[in-house]
Amino acid sequence: MSGTAPAVTVVVRYFTVGGLERVVTSLANELVARGADVRVVVLHAGKRNALLTELDERVDVVALRGTLVARLRELRRLTAGRVVHVNFGDGRIHPLVRAVLRDRPTVVTCHSVYSHKRTPLVNRADRFWSTSVHSVIAVSEAVRRFCVDEVGMDPSKVVVVPNGVEIERIGRLAGAPQPGSTELAVVSLASLYPHKNHATLLDGFAAALGERSDLRLRMIGDGPELIGLHGAARRLGVARSVDWYGAVWRRDQVVPLVSSGHVFVSASRFEGMPISVLEAMACGLALVLSDIPPHREVAGDAAVYFAADDAAELGRRLREVADDPALRQALAARSRERAADYDVALQATRYAEIFDRVARRA
Template sequence: MRTLSPPLTLVITTDAVGGVWRYALDLAGTLKGRALAVADDAPQVVEPLLIGLGPRPSEAQRDEAYEAGVALDWIDRPLDWQVEGPEALSESGRALAAAVTAAGADLVQVNNPPLLPFLPAQLPRIAAAHSCLSTWWQAVRGETPPLNLAWHGAATARGLAAADAVISPSHAFAAAMTEIYGPVPDLAVVPNAAVPVMAGRKRPVALAAARWWDPAKNLAVLDAAAEGALWPVEIAGPLEGPGSWGSGGAGSGGAGSGGAGPRPVHVTHLGSLPHRALRARMAEAAIFVSLALYEPFGLSVLEAAGAGAALVLSDIPTHRELWDDCACFVDPHDPHAVRDALDGLVRDPAALGRMGLLATTRAATFSHARQADAMLAVYARVLARHTADRGDAVP
């Protein structure tokens, strides 16, 4: 019978302004205490540490980390998509490297690939890509980023190339990355996960949740579609971002100007809700809508689907991959088509219930246990290679 080795310190980078926070915190909480075995070595218990950059987490977010039993450290340096050039990026990278070294990390999962090359090369380094400037710009603007932002695409390419493995949350996003950056080393698709939301009594309302300052979230079309819709449309999330490139850049789990987004007229803005309050809204919403033009995964869609909401989604590759046959797909540029889809579900209660059930069934396949198993397999593979490389280096 093998005995356990000392704990394995797994550093996972995060931010507090987007979906990466939810992803990193839930993943760390699920992995905490899991055993990771590499080859014939004794298993090690995973001890995660979240290290964040950018705007500091709210009190509610810190409470979430505490309740999950996940250690949290913060660096007062901007995120890669908040800086204006390579020099500022390197300052954030060096600060992250110092924090990772001080933590005694055995393995690092970097959710901001441009920062990965600054970490010690002897450490096993995994890049989890949740978005990037170049793929955002192609999907939202239909073109490559302007020359003044080319440095960020180059930094992302270096981060992906330097990684021991790269994680994508969907095949669609993996294809988008390889189209721009070419073959990516040890690329694994590991879908995101969510704790199922306990469905409540459904209200006659359509709900949407996003960082609305990001043009990719397509608020203008949703607002236009809400005019004259049979049911009210409620939106949760900030209208103003934390600040990034004025011309639009890749954000955390998305992209955008980082300034003020369009002011909605026909939807009801609920503001920025704590996660628990947002889940309560999802439990009651009969319909959930996402008209995103760019979505590497779409965690809010998954959470709403788990609560039994019927889905009205933009017809983009990621949504098709994850929700085909269990959502109503619409042209995200056509507010009339969106309104027709919403009203069609309202007029057909049987279809509304059927689509909600299909969404719930599909959502159940995206479990934290399955995600953790897949991530542990990637970690073990990377650690085994590093162990073998160290052995080969011994004279």
């Protein structure tokens, strides 16, 4: 079958409810649907592993346990004779894990720009490790520049393969705004971490709500910022206009929540290739996004933009889209059109080609 990959062991640090794990899930499911042998190895079980239930039953899932030595020995066994695909989120992969994989045919995917966690020593360590891997995949041009310009990786090894979403499945699950509803739903889908900048989002929403009392904000996601954000909504006087959904992970629940909205908003300060924006595009929502390179790269003219920490500008942009149905419809149409370029089937074909090339060279 075209685009079928060799046997692959996917390595992730955690399998929490986040964008990286959603990318791994949809890619693994697409590859096994093509007949590939895919195994997912979770280095640390962590506290929230519910997204694992979205993996196809044909994907072999192993969570390493025991002492570090026992886990390293098991990792060696689980990667023998297979291409290894390491997924790099925040860059915290134990040096000994890297060491035991050094003789394996390895592909590393860098999912984000995490400059705030870098030091010269960390950059040197990652640059050295990259010399032993066969290929480095960056999920966006912004991440490629980070890998090459900041970390110092060999540019000939770094290729861009954008993330993908399950366009067909999203189409089947998508809902629509309730007919006759007088509210205009603004949707946010992101883990509640500081860099996602939900404080600015709430401030901007409060500013817009002062002019448009029919706005309603859906906050989908959980994380360490939740308590503070919930209190901020009360202080801003918008608590009754915000619905908190927590860490919803099942696609048959997330997609209807997103697709039945009118506007998608993200105030994130940095991203790699934001999967939630891709999902909102596939659902055909108008986009209001912080003006950062990955948002521009993926959304183009399907969004209106605001400076990431400028709540007043965000409020103006929300009112602009809310007040102009024609603009909202035009943005929604462009979203759906651009989403077709980010189908997981295209992503899986690129990955399968890279895995096959790496396996042949090993």
